[in-house]
Amino acid sequence: MKKVALSILMFCGASVAHAATVHGEHATPMPAQDQPKTAQHPNTNHDNKASVSNTLTVSNCWIRSLPRPTPSAGYFLIKNTGANDAKLINLTIGEFDQVSLHQTTNEDGKSKMSMAHEILIPAGGELKFKPGSYHAMLEKPNQTLTVGTRVNAEFTFESNEKVITTCEIKPANTVAG
Secondary structure (H helix, E strand, C coil): CHHHHHHHHHHHHHHHHHHHHHHHHHCCCCCHHHCCCCEECCCCCCCCCCEECCCEEEEEEEEECCCCCCCEEEEEEEEECCCCCEEEEEEECCCEEEEEEEEEEEECCEEEEEECCCEEECCCCEEEECCCCEEEEEEEECCCCCCCCEEEEEEEECCCEEEEEEEEEECCCCCCC
């Protein structure tokens, strides 16, 4: 039991260190009142009047539970049954004051996380957001979320379509949905 508890603590500590290091590489600090509550493409005129999509679905959404104020991550599968590529431009999860979209890549044996601005879901295809790849970075939780609870997430696409789904809060040591 001690080994399990120690492993979880080490994982959480490593997550905090990784988030602090990686975020420092690409984020410019700004005052809390100026920070966005959602991840949004910078050139988007998002007006929250998007229609529910008939061709895009989001499933298997889960969020890794980490102690506040540690940044967490969200993972999900987006499927596009439409005839055109879709571009994800915005993600809102009300329980987090800051949501951004990232991609983890490996360069010369080193893992690097960066903001993802062009997230395309191919026509007739899918894109899986998973550990070590694309993911939603969830920062500044505005409440304590317990394992097993569910939260709503709203995905908006460049075509002015949206998808609303629920995400389950899972333990810190979860590696796949």
